[in-house]
Amino acid sequence: MEKLHIIKIGGQVLNHEAVLHSFLKDLQQVPEKKILIHGGGKLATRLADQLGQPQQMVEGRRITDADTLKIVTMVYAGLINKQLVAQLQALGIDALGLSGADMNCIQAKKRIVGAIDYGFAGDLGHDSVHADKLHALLHIGCTPVICSITHDGKGQLLNTNADTLAAAIAIAMNKRYEVQLNFCFEKKGVLRNSEDDSTLIHSLTEAEYHTLREEKVIHQGMIPKLDNAFSALNKGVHKVVIGHSMDIGPILLNTNNYGTRLGN
Amino acid sequence: MEKLHIIKIGGQVLNHEAVLHSFLKDLQQVPEKKILIHGGGKLATRLADQLGQPQQMVEGRRITDADTLKIVTMVYAGLINKQLVAQLQALGIDALGLSGADMNCIQAKKRIVGAIDYGFAGDLGHDSVHADKLHALLHIGCTPVICSITHDGKGQLLNTNADTLAAAIAIAMNKRYEVQLNFCFEKKGVLRNSEDDSTLIHSLTEAEYHTLREEKVIHQGMIPKLDNAFSALNKGVHKVVIGHSMDIGPILLNTNNYGTRLGN
Numbered sequence: 130m131e132k133l134h135i136i137k138i139g140g141q142v143l144n145h146e147a148v149l150h151s152f153l154k155d156l157q158q159v160p161e162k163k164i165l166i167h168g169g170g171k172l173a174t175r176l177a178d179q180l181g182q183p184q185q186m187v188e189g190r191r192i193t194d195a196d197t198l199k200i201v202t203m204v205y206a207g208l209i210n211k212q213l214v215a216q217l218q219a220l221g222i223d224a225l226g227l228s229g230a231d232m233n234c235i236q237a238k239k240r241i242v243g244a245i246d247y248g249f250a251g252d253l254g255h256d257s258v259h260a261d262k263l264h265a266l267l268h269i270g271c272t273p274v275i276c277s278i279t280h281d282g283k284g285q286l287l288n289t290n291a292d293t294l295a296a297a298i299a300i301a302m303n304k305r306y307e308v309q310l311n312f313c314f315e316k317k318g319v320l321r322n323s324e325d326d327s328t329l330i331h332s333l334t335e336a337e338y339h340t341l342r343e344e345k346v347i348h349q350g351m352i353p354k355l356d357n358a359f360s361a362l363n364k365g366v367h368k369v370v371i372g373h374s375m376d377i378g379p380i381l382l383n384t385n386n387y388g389t390r391l392g393n
Numbered sequence: 394m395e396k397l398h399i400i401k402i403g404g405q406v407l408n409h410e411a412v413l414h415s416f417l418k419d420l421q422q423v424p425e426k427k428i429l430i431h432g433g434g435k436l437a438t439r440l441a442d443q444l445g446q447p448q449q450m451v452e453g454r455r456i457t458d459a460d461t462l463k464i465v466t467m468v469y470a471g472l473i474n475k476q477l478v479a480q481l482q483a484l485g486i487d488a489l490g491l492s493g494a495d496m497n498c499i500q501a502k503k504r505i506v507g508a509i510d511y512g513f514a515g516d517l518g519h520d521s522v523h524a525d526k527l528h529a530l531l532h533i534g535c536t537p538v539i540c541s542i543t544h545d546g547k548g549q550l551l552n553t554n555a556d557t558l559a560a561a562i563a564i565a566m567n568k569r570y571e572v573q574l575n576f577c578f579e580k581k582g583v584l585r586n587s588e589d590d591s592t593l594i595h596s597l598t599e600a601e602y603h604t605l606r607e608e609k610v611i612h613q614g615m616i617p618k619l620d621n622a623f624s625a626l627n628k629g630v631h632k633v634v635i636g637h638s639m640d641i642g643p644i645l646l647n648t649n650n651y652g653t654r655l656g657n
Binding site: 176179180199202203204205206207208210211212214215216218219223224225226227228230231232233265269271278280282283284285286 | 440443444463466467468469470471472474475476478479480482483487488489490491492494495496497529533535542544546547548549550
């Protein structure tokens with residue numbers, strides 16, 4: 130099967146010009162097909178501050194009221210997506226920016242109101258990602274750049290977690306491709322001590338993950354990312370790597386000693 | 394040749410829910426292939442006001458400094474584009490939102506600084522529209538929804554006039570399609586008296602246009618739109634109609650007595 134890289138771009142790439150430049154130059158060297166996924170939470174929070182619209186977060190998830198939905202749509206689907214696409218085009222990568230509404234490539238459901246009303250937050254189901262649409266775009270030579278805005282198919286845009294979206298796309302695409310899912314963020318990978326890069330865990334099985342989690346070695350912020358990652362592996366994704374945005378080149382080229390490789 | 398509608402959507406459609414609803418329902422009835430073009434100046438000006446960034450306009454053209462470019466990118470490519478796409482999807486139209494950077498479908502040049510520095514304004518040349526890219530998307534069943542943000546191919550986004558963009562796309566597509574270019578705005582068409590809908594001019598040749606312009610019957614705001622329209626006709630576009638957004642159904646279906654038909 131042909132190889133496909135799904136790459137979740139972290140906030141650091143989007144907020145630092147030098148990191149972005151390094152990331153894009155690395156990407157240019159990778160011959161395989163690619164899909165990029167991004168959010169842009171920090172920039173959205175900054176715009177909300179400028180507009181005097183305080184943001185409410187619950188366990189790292191944004192409460193998306195109607196005004197906040199407009200803000201994240203402007204920042205993710207507009208500013209960040211188009212800046213990324215223009216810079217990829219300048220490097221000769223035929224990027225195409227997408228929200229889930231575009232070509233109906235990802236259809237979500239508004240999160241059911243429980244103890245907390247997350248507003249216009251979109252949850253993904255097993256049939257949310259329309260892999261045939263993404264395949265058609267890859268087939269005509271495009272590199273999709275997908276922001277974490279989806280829709281419900283009835284005209285409503287929804288704000289969806291970008292890590293979850295990346296995992297769902299990886300799972301949906303693995304019928305046609307040998308998928309490597311890459312989460313890029315501001316750490317070297319999964320660390321035993323989150324402040325010390327030299328404590329990088331080079332490979333991690335699900336059993337080891339559960340042990341480290343019980344021992345509280347793996348800290349809170351990493352848990353949803355790792356849950357998404359192991360869920361993808363268990364649903365047939367070939368390989369998952371978590372690493373630093375500056376190391377995306379060696380990670381995509383599968384050079385050892387970069388990032389944390391997940392697998393059983 | 395197969396028919397293709399290029400439809401420039403005016404501000405009124407984007408700012409009034411009832412007009413938008415009527416417009417989209419009409420669009421749903423039109424079986425031919427379609428490309429939609431939009432800007433969103435009024436919403437951009439509103440956001441700029443909220444952010445305390447006063448906007449400078451010269452003869453109806455926005456001076457696009459770096460901060461203004463971010464605003465128009467967020468509003469046109471983000472908010473308006475994705476809301477339109479989501480609503481079209483809800484009506485069963487397989488919309489795909491695009492800026493000129495996406496798939497490099499429209500590459501512009503930053504306007505040369507003359508007496509006035511328009512900042513990041515993008516001008517179109519004869520080879521700016523990459524018709525093959527748009528054709529590939531139409532071919533796989535998509536309806537492109539193109540906002541008036543382009544790029545220079547070197548990583549820089551640019552703000553481009555939406556009327557000019559619509560005309561340039563119409564001209565570029567006419568090698569493969571019988572193109573009808575439709576400008577929708579807040580008037581019934583070209584009026585002898587801009588305050589009186591009953592003075593609608595049903596058809597207008599270029600010679601008649603020049604006469605009416607000399608007689609000052611055609612007012613300032615219509616001149617760039619009509620210049621774009623006749624330029625498109627002279628370059629092989631099959632038909633150009635200017636009319637009200639609420640009349641888009643009959644205009645696209647070529648019902649008489651709606652809009653102003655331009656031709657020689």
